[in-house]
Amino acid sequence: MQKYLIRKIKDKIVYAVCLICVIIAIIPLGSILFEVIKNGLPALNSDFFTKGPGPIGESGGGIANSIQGTLILIGLTSLIGIPIGIMSGIYLAEHGNNQFGRIVRLTNNVLMQFPSIVIGIFAYLVIVLPIGSFSPLAGAIALAIIMVPIITRTTEESLKLVPNTLREASMALGIRRWRTTVSIVLVSAKSGVITGIMLSIARVAGETAPLIMTILGSQWFFSGLTEPMDALTLRIWRLSLLPYEYAHTMGWGAALVLIILVLSLNVSARILTRSRYRVKV
Amino acid sequence: MSPDDVFKYILGFISGIVVLTLFLMVLELFRYSLPVLSLKFIFGINWNPVVGSEEYGILPYILGTLVTSAIAIFVGVPISLGIAIYLSEMAPNFIRTILSFVIELLAAVPSVIYGLWGLFIFRFWVRDFIEVPLSKHLAFIPIFQGEPFGLDILTAGLILAIMIIPTVSSVSREVLMAVPDSQREAAYSLGATKWEVIRLGVLSYAKSGIVGAAILGLGRAIGETMAVTMVIGNAIGPAALPTSLFKAGQTMASLIANEFNEADPTSLHPNALIGVGLILFVLALTINLLAQLLIWRILKIKEGAVE
Amino acid sequence: MDNELISLGSKAGSQQKYGRTYKIEIENLSAWFGTKQVLKDINMKIRANAITAIIGPSGCGKSTLIRCLNRMHELVPSAKVSGKVFLDGIDIYSKNVDPVVVRRKVGMVFQKPNPFPTMSIYDNVAAGLKLNGIRDRKVLDKLVRRSLEQAWLWDEVKDDLDKPGSSLSGGQQQRLCIARALAVEPEVLLLDEPTSALDPIAASKIEQLIVSLKRDYTIVIVTHNMQQAARVADYTAFLYLGKLIEYDETSRIFSNPKEELTENYIAGRFG
Ligand SMILES: Nc1ncnc2c1ncn2[C@@H]1O[C@H](COP(=O)(O)OP(=O)(O)OP(=O)(O)O)[C@@H](O)[C@H]1O
Ligand SMILES: [Mg+2]
Numbered sequence: 001m002q003k004y005l006i007r008k009i010k011d012k013i014v015y016a017v018c019l020i021c022v023i024i025a026i027i028p029l030g031s032i033l034f035e036v037i038k039n040g041l042p043a044l045n046s047d048f049f050t051k052g053p054g055p056i057g058e059s060g061g062g063i064a065n066s067i068q069g070t071l072i073l074i075g076l077t078s079l080i081g082i083p084i085g086i087m088s089g090i091y092l093a094e095h096g097n098n099q100f101g102r103i104v105r106l107t108n109n110v111l112m113q114f115p116s117i118v119i120g121i122f123a124y125l126v127i128v129l130p131i132g133s134f135s136p137l138a139g140a141i142a143l144a145i146i147m148v149p150i151i152t153r154t155t156e157e158s159l160k161l162v163p164n165t166l167r168e169a170s171m172a173l174g175i176r177r178w179r180t181t182v183s184i185v186l187v188s189a190k191s192g193v194i195t196g197i198m199l200s201i202a203r204v205a206g207e208t209a210p211l212i213m214t215i216l217g218s219q220w221f222f223s224g225l226t227e228p229m230d231a232l233t234l235r236i237w238r239l240s241l242l243p244y245e246y247a248h249t250m251g252w253g254a255a256l257v258l259i260i261l262v263l264s265l266n267v268s269a270r271i272l273t274r275s276r277y278r279v280k281v
Numbered sequence: 282m283s284p285d286d287v288f289k290y291i292l293g294f295i296s297g298i299v300v301l302t303l304f305l306m307v308l309e310l311f312r313y314s315l316p317v318l319s320l321k322f323i324f325g326i327n328w329n330p331v332v333g334s335e336e337y338g339i340l341p342y343i344l345g346t347l348v349t350s351a352i353a354i355f356v357g358v359p360i361s362l363g364i365a366i367y368l369s370e371m372a373p374n375f376i377r378t379i380l381s382f383v384i385e386l387l388a389a390v391p392s393v394i395y396g397l398w399g400l401f402i403f404r405f406w407v408r409d410f411i412e413v414p415l416s417k418h419l420a421f422i423p424i425f426q427g428e429p430f431g432l433d434i435l436t437a438g439l440i441l442a443i444m445i446i447p448t449v450s451s452v453s454r455e456v457l458m459a460v461p462d463s464q465r466e467a468a469y470s471l472g473a474t475k476w477e478v479i480r481l482g483v484l485s486y487a488k489s490g491i492v493g494a495a496i497l498g499l500g501r502a503i504g505e506t507m508a509v510t511m512v513i514g515n516a517i518g519p520a521a522l523p524t525s526l527f528k529a530g531q532t533m534a535s536l537i538a539n540e541f542n543e544a545d546p547t548s549l550h551p552n553a554l555i556g557v558g559l560i561l562f563v564l565a566l567t568i569n570l571l572a573q574l575l576i577w578r579i580l581k582i583k584e585g586a587v588e
Numbered sequence: 589m590d591n592e593l594i595s596l597g598s599k600a601g602s603q604q605k606y607g608r609t610y611k612i613e614i615e616n617l618s619a620w621f622g623t624k625q626v627l628k629d630i631n632m633k634i635r636a637n638a639i640t641a642i643i644g645p646s647g648c649g650k651s652t653l654i655r656c657l658n659r660m661h662e663l664v665p666s667a668k669v670s671g672k673v674f675l676d677g678i679d680i681y682s683k684n685v686d687p688v689v690v691r692r693k694v695g696m697v698f699q700k701p702n703p704f705p706t707m708s709i710y711d712n713v714a715a716g717l718k719l720n721g722i723r724d725r726k727v728l729d730k731l732v733r734r735s736l737e738q739a740w741l742w743d744e745v746k747d748d749l750d751k752p753g754s755s756l757s758g759g760q761q762q763r764l765c766i767a768r769a770l771a772v773e774p775e776v777l778l779l780d781e782p783t784s785a786l787d788p789i790a791a792s793k794i795e796q797l798i799v800s801l802k803r804d805y806t807i808v809i810v811t812h813n814m815q816q817a818a819r820v821a822d823y824t825a826f827l828y829l830g831k832l833i834e835y836d837e838t839s840r841i842f843s844n845p846k847e848e849l850t851e852n853y854i855a856g857r858f859g
Contacts, residue, residue, distance in 0.1 A: 003721040014476040021363025029387045032398045088296030107300045110569045115504025121558040125309045178288035206391025209506035213541045233393045266389040463702040471716035472692025
């Protein structure tokens, strides 16, 4: 009898502990959102969005060049990463049931959790060193290596959800396998594929480490593929290291812009597919 | 060759690019770090990039990485497991949906923002609520010695713990959900309480998958750069040896981030940093493969492929 | 006696319940999954120390019915129950009865053997005992052995007690599950198609085992196999579309059913 009481109490305690774990996890998110909004809002003004940074140590100026850099990076990365990601996703879903497919899948899984700074070093070694200068291209290639596995995985998974009967029906009409894949299977899986693309963009937009050794960061707006460039994430980091109050405010402001970009991509991706294609990034 | 075959081979070739990339990555990292690779590199504790008296020993940073990751695992994994249990075994459906969403958002926050928050907010929480009390009462224990400052190994480890929670909890949740209901029923039918059902029917079944999730978290923690760089205090050389939790330290990743742009290309400094990258690569690869293996096995059981 | 169900601790085995003819009395029992009603106003009295079989076509609610007898039905999130189920005269659905205690008294064996795969054979059997606070190794040893003997498994596994439960054959696993259920000394044993996943030889062994258990337990068995019902059961209930069509002594049901539906089903004309 007493023992049973203890068992029941234990049951309740475990429930409470699990609930506390949930709360502990939510607190940082709540605090981060709160602080970023509270400290970032005062930084927002028209200069902030239209100008580059002023001389170090003087307040004023903005982060327009960093926003531009991030957008350019997203563009370049997508140009490289989306086609490769989608194509390898298609390969894995439609033809990937072999040893080679398994190796590709494993590699993608490994890269998905890989230290991004190591990927940055790699891009430095194969792009920056040979061309002799920091380059947005090197940054884009590093980010593409992060992007491809995410898109590959989502594409594969959403293609696999397309019922086989659809493929069979199409091929029964005499349509070739590859046409079927492209115009029937891929099209009916498009919302899953788009979700993957959005999530991967959100992920690369928030990357900092691989940019350090590829685009370096800059005070100026984009000035060519063989010049250093800035990005929001790099700017946040550099600003946080400066010993000036105004710099910290601008850092929070940049963080606000970044977090809005990243979270809105994430939220809309999830709404788009209502958790039908769930993917860990 | 039919058009279908051409299509297939082109796709296959493209999807092989990632494999090639990974290969090339090892090769390049190895090539550039060859000049510094030696036992002294791995076990040395001095770090001096001044040309003429160059010396590169990375033991403090290896240890820094291991200690911060260990803190992350010790703190982050139990919390993640609690979340996973709550989500898979206890939460009503609508709460489960909302919470999973919130945790996915936690995963989406860029690490530099964790760093910013860590530097200006979280650091003071750690200092005031954890370090000060610990150093007041437990200062006789070596790892709690030193003046609490908040920019140190403990803060870095704790911020890593927060950052691995989304990964570890969502993978563990998937593993728990893959446990067949027949296991839960078996425990229920013996007259088990909810917790006993979880313990007997669920956790014991899902053990290896949970270990896999934890190892995946470890992989994350080891490679995480920005947040750590911003809160760990960035010590160098023997000073970076993690002898106390309240001391500034340095991880392999933060060292690379801090010094890469300052390295003199005519010295061995870049090679040494690339060497650190190589060690990180090997560590991350090993950990990742192990995690994949464990998780893959347990999720496979769910699909009925393995009994 | 009230306290016995509400609390735990009494070791009252069914042997001590002489005199009570009916172990379980089901009154106006209805059950739902969401809005779908799968049991409709069932009334039925189950005799102590006898084997009662429940037969009926697939989907008619057999599993649901026995899962209502140990309050396992309500574990499905959308599930609902109304009506009463008396165990030794106490309604297990009344407010102050704890389902955990009910399940401890009413054991269950499932269609697909479900041993805890990572636990050893010994630990599988001991699992329920440990829940109830039995830690003494000697007592555990004794009870584990007794349960395995009762389940006719002892001779086959006595040298491999520390091997994992999943290493046994299907039929052995099912007997392990029976041993695991018996270890906590339930009063009633519910079996949901316990042999349908097994080969005929393993199945026949389990059938004989079940018959041997009725001296000590009240047994309710769901089966698809009418020969099986005829062979083992003292009483048989025929369920159709959630309704109890006919319930009588097995010999009567099979030789001389009152209802045409029962007759058709037994003759194999549907289901
Ligand atoms: N979890 C559930 N959710 C919703 N409906 C269910 C669920 N389980 C069973 N049902 C429905 O309830 C009805 C009764 O199911 P039950 O499992 O009791 O049938 P049964 O007689 O045991 O069938 P079988 O012989 O196939 O085991 C069926 O129509 C089934 O579709
Ligand atoms: Mg059934």
